[in-house]
Amino acid sequence: MSDLLEKYVRPEKNPGTACKGCGLRLAHRRVLEAIDELGLGQGDVVWGTGIGCSGRQTFVTWKGDTFAGTHGRVYAMATGLRLALPPEKRLILTVGDGDAFTIGFLHLLNAARRNVDMTVVVFDNLGYQSTGGQYGVTTPLGSRTDSSPYGAWEPNWTQGGFDVLRILKEAGATFLARHTVLQGHEPVESLKRAIRNPGFSLVQLIYPCVTHYGVQALGTRDPAAIYDWFRERTAGLIEGDPGDRFTTGILHDASGSRVEFSAAMRDFVASVQKGERHV
Numbered sequence: 001m002s003d004l005l006e007k008y009v010r011p012e013k014n015p016g017t018a019c020k021g022c023g024l025r026l027a028h029r030r031v032l033e034a035i036d037e038l039g040l041g042q043g044d045v046v047w048g049t050g051i052g053c054s055g056r057q058t059f060v061t062w063k064g065d066t067f068a069g070t071h072g073r074v075y076a077m078a079t080g081l082r083l084a085l086p087p088e089k090r091l092i093l094t095v096g097d098g099d100a101f102t103i104g105f106l107h108l109l110n111a112a113r114r115n116v117d118m119t120v121v122v123f124d125n126l127g128y129q130s131t132g133g134q135y136g137v138t139t140p141l142g143s144r145t146d147s148s149p150y151g152a153w154e155p156n157w158t159q160g161g162f163d164v165l166r167i168l169k170e171a172g173a174t175f176l177a178r179h180t181v182l183q184g185h186e187p188v189e190s191l192k193r194a195i196r197n198p199g200f201s202l203v204q205l206i207y208p209c210v211t212h213y214g215v216q217a218l219g220t221r222d223p224a225a226i227y228d229w230f231r232e233r234t235a236g237l238i239e240g241d242p243g244d245r246f247t248t249g250i251l252h253d254a255s256g257s258r259v260e261f262s263a264a265m266r267d268f269v270a271s272v273q274k275g276e277r278h279v
């Protein structure tokens with residue numbers, strides 16, 4: 001067991017549930033690296049998890065406090081915790097692309113609107129892989145999946161001029177970044193900035209699924225070939241339609257620019273109690 005896993009992950013949860021060769025363990029590790037480089041310990045972070053491959057891999061793995069929610073509910077639970085916990089306690093949520101951008105999206109948008117101090121890390125495996133490999137809103141156009149045997153043709157939220165992170169920016173998020181897990185230390189730097197932001201942060205971490213996306217869309221289960229495919233398509237920030245490339249980098253950093261939800265609520269309640277507000 002590596003030092004990092006020994007320090008932060010419950011021994012019975014190592015090596016985790018991800019398939020052999022999956023990039024999900026690397027994604028999990030990137031978050032631990034960021035926590036470690038920020039000098040945070042078990043008592044400094046409360047870790048929430050969603051549903052799917054990402055939820056299974058990270059569920060109750062953190063040696064400190066943890067919680068889990070069904071699709072989208074983990075943001076609502078984190079909002080309640082944010083009100084109950086001291087501001088210095090960091091809330092980190094690891095969820096999948098379905099949990100964040102489709103099934104749970106309305107909850108996510110409202111957490112961004114309120115600028116609730118939490119860091120959402122979206123482990124994006126480009127579709128619904130835990131249920132056998134169906135297409136979702138981040139599945140690249142043309143991908144063959146269980147539910148798109150002739151290739152995914154619907155508009156998605158990362159190509160054709162759309163970007164789901166721009167929707168979150170308009171909703172009020174104060175830090176937004178996207179990376180693949182194969183970009184070395186870059187995602188760790190973004191995760192650190194996200195965790196430090198006293199407001200709503202989201203980092204999308206795209207990772208290779210070897211069992212379903214690799215086999216169905218790329219025609220191989222060979223991790224080296226699949227990882228090469230991801231590397232070839234990874235680009236920096238691109239204005240407009242990135243075509244079939246993954247646009248990566250910090251897309252929005254307005255850290256500290258908006259009042260945070262729990263601080264605003266405490267101020268509001270105090271002003272009501274002082275009789276400064278009237279119905």
Ligand code: SF4
Nearest residue numbers: 019022053209210211
């Ligand atoms: S199904 Fe795909 S994404 Fe899920 S753990 Fe296996 S390889 Fe990873």
